[in-house]
Structure formats: structure tokens, C-alpha cells
Amino acid sequence: MDDVVIAPVDLAARVDDALAVQAVAFGLGDDEIAIRRQIVLRHLTYPGVRSLAAIAPGDRLVGFVYGMPNSRSHWWSTVVEPYMRRTGTDDWLDDSFTITELHVHPRFQGRGLGRALITTITDAAAQPRSILSAIDTESRARRLYRALGYADLARPVHFPSAASPYAVMGAVLPLRR
Numbered sequence: 001m002d003d004v005v006i007a008p009v010d011l012a013a014r015v016d017d018a019l020a021v022q023a024v025a026f027g028l029g030d031d032e033i034a035i036r037r038q039i040v041l042r043h044l045t046y047p048g049v050r051s052l053a054a055i056a057p058g059d060r061l062v063g064f065v066y067g068m069p070n071s072r073s074h075w076w077s078t079v080v081e082p083y084m085r086r087t088g089t090d091d092w093l094d095d096s097f098t099i100t101e102l103h104v105h106p107r108f109q110g111r112g113l114g115r116a117l118i119t120t121i122t123d124a125a126a127q128p129r130s131i132l133s134a135i136d137t138e139s140r141a142r143r144l145y146r147a148l149g150y151a152d153l154a155r156p157v158h159f160p161s162a163a164s165p166y167a168v169m170g171a172v173l174p175l176r177r
Contacts, residue, residue, distance in 0.1 A: 004062060004108065006116045009053035012044050017061040018053070022103045043068070043100060052121050054104065054113045063104035065117040069127060070098040080133065080168050083154040092153055092170045097125035099132035102141075114144055119175050129172050133157065136167040145169050149176040 011018060019033050019040070028036070043049060046068050054063030070077060070093055077093050084090040099121070104113045122130050134141050136155050149171040156165030 003057055004111070004113060005055050006052055006113070006120055007055060009051050009055075009061070009064065011051040011053075011064065011066055012041060014053065014061055014064075015040055018064045018101075018103075021061060021063060021105045022101065024105055025103045040066075040101070046071075046074075049100075050121060050124065052117055054108065054117060056108070062108040063113045063117055065099065065102040065121050067097055067099045067101075067121055067125075067130075067132075069125075070094070070096045070131060074098075076100075076133070079159055080154065080157055083157045084168060087154045089153040089168075089170070092129065092131050092168075095127050096129045096131045096170065097122060097127040097173070099130060102132070109140065114141070115148070118144075118148065119177070122173055122175055125173060127173065129170055130175070131168060131170045133159075133166045133168050136165045142167070142169075145171075147176065 015037055019037055022028065023033050049066060049068040051064065051066035053061050056062045072093050081090055081093060099118060102114060102118055134145060150169040153168045153170045155167035157168055158165055
């Protein structure tokens with residue numbers, strides 16, 4: 001990680017670089033990237049949205065995170081709320097900072113970049129807790145989130161057009177170190 005810097009990023013200006021990282025990490029095709037591009041650009045207009053990037057030498061974006069104060073009116077919240085209501089955790093939708101996307105290029109994973117991105121962005125959150133959704137499988141991402149203090153709030157959660165079920169996770173801030 002010594003040669004990679006975590007810093008604020010104008011995500012609208014670097015959206016294609018960020019989506020290239022997400023495409024490699026998730027195996028996305030051009031059609032899916034085009035859809036996600038519009039979603040990211042729309043999210044960037046929401047109040048309180050913040051973004052960080054992991055920048056390697058040569059100004060190469062190799063990871064990014066963005067998030068915002070959660071609102072029950074956001075699409076994500078409307079999808080996860082019924083699942084969270086069933087588990088009695090829907091109060092987490094209030095006064096939480098949502099990690100909307102967090103991705104690190106596979107060649108740069110395992111260096112602490114994901115941890116640095118998520119802890120740096122949540123350390124600056126005004127909210128007392130953080131929520132996110134992750135594919136509901138045992139993965140490096142889920143192990144990282146658990147190590148930071150995130151716990152399952154609802155699972156399995158099914159998003160329209162997503163092939164895999166997700167888990168909604170939450171953590172009290174600041175995250176564990």
C-alpha cells in the first residue's frame with residue numbers, strides 16, 4: 001500500500017476509471033457498466049455524498065468508495081426495508097451512513113486498501129452507524145466487513161435483476177481497527 005494514496009476524488013470526473021475497477025472486480029459487461037454509470041452519476045447529486053479513491057503511481061485509480069447519509073426514500077432503502085423489518089432492524093435505515101459502493105482492483109486486493117477506504121470515509125461520517133449490502137457468500141469483502149464490526153442485519157435480500165442474494169450489514173461507528 002506504500003505506493004498507493006487514499007484521497008478524496010471527484011468521482012463524476014473519474015466515473016469511467018472507477019467503473020473499470022468495478023467491472024474487473026465483478027466481471028461486468030459493457031451494458032451493465034453503462035447502467036451503473038448512470039446510477040453513480042445520479043447518486044453523486046444526493047445530499048452528503050462523499051467519495052474516496054485509491055490512487056497508484058501514474059494517477060491510476062485502483063479502488064474507490066462512495067457513500068451518503070441514508071434516506072428511506074432512496075431506492076436501495078425501499079428494497080431492503082421489508083427484509084430489515086422482518087428481522088426488527090429497520091431502525092438502522094435512520095441516522096446511518098450508507099456505503100454505496102466499495103471496490104478494489106483484484107491485483108491490488110489484500111493490501112489493506114479496502115479497509116483504508118471504508119474506515120477513512122466512515123471516520124468522517126456525522127452518523128453514529130454505517131450500513132451496506134454485500135453479496136451473501138463467504139468472501140474477502142464479507143470477512144473484512146465483519147472484522148471492522150459489521151454484522152448481518154438481514155439476509156438473504158433479493159435485489160431486482162441481481163442474480164445473487166445479498167446481506168445487509170451494519171456497524172456502529174467508528175469502525176473497529
